[in-house]
Amino acid sequence: MDITDTLDIAATPDDVWALTMDVERWPAMTPTMTSVEKLDDGPVGLGSRARIKQPGMRPAVWTVTDFEPARLFAWETKLGTVRLRGEHHLEATDGGCRNTLSVELSGLGSGILRMVAGRRLRDAIATENRGFKQTAETAARSDS
Numbered sequence: 195m196d197i198t199d200t201l202d203i204a205a206t207p208d209d210v211w212a213l214t215m216d217v218e219r220w221p222a223m224t225p226t227m228t229s230v231e232k233l234d235d236g237p238v239g240l241g242s243r244a245r246i247k248q249p250g251m252r253p254a255v256w257t258v259t260d261f262e263p264a265r266l267f268a269w270e271t272k273l274g275t276v277r278l279r280g281e282h283h284l285e286a287t288d289g290g291c292r293n294t295l296s297v298e299l300s301g302l303g304s305g306i307l308r309m310v311a312g313r314r315l316r317d318a319i320a321t322e323n324r325g326f327k328q329t330a331e332t333a334a335r336s337d338s
Contacts, residue, residue, distance in 0.1 A: 196281075197312065198296040199319045205330035207284050207291040211264045213330055214282050217244050224325035225249070226318045238267070246271075248318075256280065275302040290334075295323045 203210055213219070215238050221227040228247040232238070233255065240261040247253045259279070260268035268281040276299055283294040297315055299308050308315075 196296045196298045197308075197315050197319055198294060199316070199323045200292060200294040201323045201327050202287060202289065202291070203293050203327045203330050204290045205334040207264060207286050209334060210291050210293055210326060210330045211284055213326055214267055214284070220322075220325075223329045224322045226321050242269075244269075272301075273307070276304045276307050277301045293323060293326055295319050295326075 213223070217230045217238060218232060220230050226248060228249055229245075230247075231245045233243040233245060234241075236242075238244075238258060238261075240258055242258045243255055245253050245255050254271045254273065256269040256271045258267065258269045260266055260281075264284065266281065266283055268279060270277060270279045272278070279298040279300070281294075281296045281298075283296075285292045285294075297319060
């Protein structure tokens with residue numbers, strides 16, 4: 195079962211995608227991340243890795259496992275025996291784009307983790323999506 199948050203953003207899909215790919219900027223957009231450090235040179239793409247530090251959690255290395263430019267960005271990490279998969283889906287709309295963020299937990303212990311931290315994960319995903327929305331829409335207004 196995925197934990198998902200979807201928001202319509204009044205900015206172009208290209209602008210929201212650019213924010214999505216600027217992973218090291220994410221901590222400035224959301225309080226759910228302390229730091230994001232790319233571990234590879236060049237642009238984010240399939241196989242890219244980043245170390246993410248989040249409040250109250252140990253740092254984790256996330257690896258990009260699915261990548262469709264301007265549409266889908268997914269990466270995974272392990273927390274003990276639990277696999278976490280984070281996804282960013284973008285689709286164009288008449289007024290800009292729809293941004294869907296989700297996290298999927300699987301593996302031994304994923305049900306327990308979902309029971310213990312599910313609400314916190316839902317809140318974090320929603321907070322992150324609002325951060326993308328606010329940043330993208332503020333930039334779109336200043337470009338007008």
